Amino acid sequence: MTDDTSSADPWAWARQDDADGAAVRVSPATVTVVIVAHQGERWLKSAIDSVTAQNARPTRLVVVDAGSDDKTAQVASDARTLGRVQAVVQGVRDASFGANVAQGLQGLPADEWLWLLHDDVVADASALDRLLDTAVQGPADVVGPLLLEAGRRRGRAVRVSEAGQTMTESGVITGVVPEGMVDQGQLESTQVLGLNSCGMLVRRSVWDELGGFDDAVPSGVQGLEFCWRARLAGHRIVTQPRARVVHVEASTRGIRDNIAVDPHQDKRRWGLALHEAFRSGPMSSGERGRLGAESLRRVLGFVVGKDLLDARLERAAVREWRADRASVDRLHQSYLSATQGSDRSDEPVGALRLTRKALRTRRLDETFGRITDWLSAFGDRGGGLGLEALTGDDFARDDQTKRRISPVWVLAWVFIVGALVASRGLLSFAPLSGPQLLEVPDSFGGLFARYAAGVSGADPSAGAPWVGLVWAASLLTLGHPDLIVSLVLLGAVPVCFLLASRVLGRLADDRWVVLGGAACYALVPVLTGAVASGQLGAVAWAIALPLLAGRLVTWWQDGEPSWPVVGGVGLAATVMTAAEPLTWVAVVAAVGVLAWRLRHGWIRPAVAAVSPLLLLVTPFTAELARFPGRLLTGTEPLLVPTNAMSRIELLLGRAAPEAAPVWVAAATLGVIWLLALTGAVLNRRAAWAVAVALGSAAVAVVLTRIVVTVQPTGIPTHPQATAWIVGMAGALIWAAVLGLDGLRESIAESTFDRRHALVYAVALLACGAVAIGSGWWVALGHAGLERRAGSSVPTFIRKDAARDSCRIVTLDLRGDHVSWNLLEGDFGRLGDAERGLAFGGSQDGTATAQSVVHRLAQGSADERIVSDLQSLGVCYLWVTGASPDQRVSISNVPGLGVGAADADGASWIVPDSGRLVLVSGEQTTRVDPGSSVPAGGAGHVLLVAEPTSPALAVRIGEALATRLPDVAGRAAFAVPDAGGAVTLNREGGVPWWAGVQAALLIALLALAAPASPSASDARARTPRHVRRGV
DSSP: OOOOGGGSSSTTTTTTOOOOSSSSTTTTEEEEEEESSOOOOTTHHHHHHHHOOSOOOEEEEEEEEEEESSSSHHHHHHHHHHTSSSSEOOTTTTTTTHHHHHHTTTOOOOOOSEEEEEESSSEEETTTHHHHHHHHHOOOOOOEEEEEOOOOOSSSSSEEEESSSEEEEEEEEEEESSTOOOOOOOOOOOOBBOOOOOOEEEEEEHOOOOOOSSSSSSSHHHHHHHHHHHHTTTTOOOEEEEEEEOOOTTTTTTTTSOSOOHHHHHHHHHHHHHHHHHHSOOOOHHHHHHHHHHHHHHHHHHHTOOOOOHHHHHHHHHHHHOOOHHHHHHHHHHHHHHHHHHTOOOGGGGGGOHHHHHHHHHHHHHHHHHHHHHHHHHTTOOOOHHHHHHHSSHHHHHHHOOOOOOHHHHHHHHHHHHHHHHHHHTTTOOOOEEETBBBOOHHHHHHHHHHHHHOTOSSSOOHHHHHOOOOHGGGHHHHHHHHHHHHHHHHHHHHHHHHHHHHHTTTOOOOOHHHHHHHHHHHHHHTTTTTTTTOOOHHHHHHHHHHHHHHHHHHHHSSSOOHHHHHHHHHEEEHHHHOOOOOOHHHHHHHHHHHHHHOOOOOOHHHHHHHHGGOOOOHHHHHHOOOGGGGGSSSSSSOOSOOOOOOHHHHHTTSSTTOHHHHHHHHHHHHHHHHHHHHHHHHHHHHHHHHHHHHHHHHHHTTOOOEETTTTTTEEEEEOOHHHHHHHHHHHHHHHHHHHHHHHHTTSSSSSSSSHHHHHHHHHHHHHHHHHHHHHHHHHTTTEEEEEEEEHHHSHHHHHHHTTSEEEEEOOOOOOSEEEEEEOOOBTTTTHHHHSSTTOHHHHHHHHHHHHHHHHHOOOOOTHHHHHHHHHHHHEEEEEOHHHHHHHHHHHHTEEEEEEOSSSSSEOOOOOOOEEEEEETEEEEETTTEEOOOOOOTTTTEEEEOOOOOOOOEEEEEOOOOOEEEEETTTEEEOTTTTTEEHHHHHSOHHHHHHHHHHHHHOOOOOOOHHHHHHTTEEEEEEEEHHHHH
């Protein structure tokens, strides 16, 4: 491809299909063209060629060389020798654009019009014609063309650089239309506040009347300042978008050598100066304060967008504006001179400035455009139809046979439809649950309480960090935790496909290999059983893995990572570490290797590596010190099945009983192993990926063969290692893509041989694996999940528990294995398994509950069962799967009252029991937390069935109840004489450590967020001397 600005006729595309054919000629006009050149040998010849090729030939062309020390003067001299330039004038090196224009006009006849050009332009052949036509028929005194961005390549949209200038209400100089807008011919001629000095056609009499450009104003602001004065003097300034000029903006973009000023800082500083000076009266102190606040907001916006350079320039520009009062006073005198005696009949200047509302609308449009560009990046390179292609002129003009819908998005929509079909029985509003997924709390606050509140009987303690991340993620669904959990589990396949396609597209050129690899990875969370079993952490790990890989690939390719890349690595690593703590070791190793190999300092690698440590800012860390085995497990380790999968099953990706059957696993993960080994033979780099896969598989096998104890009471379990199986599959797909990339192209022009057979075999195996895996996913991939409207526990029991007034023991006697739970509140919810449910942190309480369950299951009619249940605050016993004999034996327990029974189960009532029980003589009354108790007296005692702790305290009314000796295993408190509402000493609100974690997470999110457009190319858009100072 070649840059159109350097082709023989760079405007051939622009003249295609013009409705009016040739441009209107205005022959009587005389025009002097002035090109000011500085260090412009790269562009000057093209600029001169475009002027001499104009349909309306100018009277003369003058080139002013502003002290260049390259071959600019030689280019101008050669053009003059050929008769293409009428005069070459030696300008002043450090003078402004306007001063050099004045230098070039000295001694020349006063033609009717001046056309001012920079040296880095290429003008359409009809540009001058259209400008003159607008000036005559408008009529107008100053006319500006449509400036277009340079570097356009065939097949890409034409983008607008500038179509007139304006100023915001805070003194920011900006374009009338957003920079980067696609030129579809939609713009019309309109009055504007100002114009860029490049391409400006100005009536010579107006130029002389106003004294030309103000030499004290920087070149980048001279056009706006001149036009503003011209409008104040009663002249019309308009744009003509059909007059097109490509403008490289070499000075602004840092392309030109030996630039002694910073155009960005000057533009901001003098914009503020014009905003203050061009008004009838002095600026009020309130207006100054508003400008200061707006400047601070801009600085903060730049910092958040990682645009530290523009943040620094903003502060410097504001300081210079405030310090340079002389320039503001002089500009104000220019304003007064321009308005003296003027009789303007057009709209006021204020109507041409950009209002806050219009600025907000523009920012919203820009945000939407960035989102669209981000989504289009998931398509194949150089391929599909994006929003830009559908709305741009190129869509109509280019060969449409070259356009195609992106196969990435076609397959993504196939997976989205497949996800809906696979979830056909789960599309309701009932809570989602599974073998390893407890129901999500009903409320946003309920989930936060399970994270921030301490665990009963454990001090210090808190919920697992991954619960906090789920709570934070539910902000994306407007505070609906169940919705975000459902989206992660049920939408994992299409999400993984899109993310994998993007990172694999960075590693391989063959789009079909990339698509095949991404499709295989998309099915991994389903084939491993992570989705069907409800392993939320493992599925989130699978989604975050391609995000982490993509950032690491960018890091490797760029050499020195940007802050968004560092933040992206840190954020993905934080999510993955929360789901599988051992991941942090692998991330540190990967970042360390990159830092050692690339050697670009250690600060950014260190930030990426330590980011997951924000998870440790919680009392949960103290529990890790007591039970370090939790560092080897995933989320909800107590819900892991008792029996581990075999080694062969793990190598085939079967990490849970709900995984794909062995024959499906062999036809999918087995094929992926085969393709990866084939890739390793073909490409040495792929062998490293296979080594990573083997290492991940080895970690999974070792972890599933050990037993660890986890909090809150040291219960033994074994790690499930699903995440490491996902990592194994991802590494195998990486190896296959690396090794098979380019294989198809290598046989394109050769006769049939063994390589052709290999390609066909690979394609057949890959398509078969994806088809079999997808078919099983759609049919049975979500079979382990369910949505239940409620528990099997009777409604009256659930209502009592919901008031926090009592606890329930549930006992399932079906089969050989007895399962039980001690429940309270809204029963077991997401994260509660790690908290141990009720009495979770109390070893004594847990031991008592286990003892009661054992005695009930054995048919013991122990008379201590009721008192033990009372000490636990248990009001109801709910038993399922009991035989008639077992029901009879439980009914024979002394003191246990019979409740209701049906086909599902039977309930028994524990008398005089509850979490809070008021004892008044021989009378006992269950008390709901928060309810009032009557005035106390002798013998009035409140019994509290909570884990024993010295910190346990009860407030009744305004008074703190006096602690008495325990009664039958329950804490006792004397009821004050005044009585009142009962509250326990549970901590309320947000603990300090949660605030610290939230601040660190927000900082990490800001670091990982995409840089602002100005920051993305800050170095490219800033002069070299500024870059060296950064």
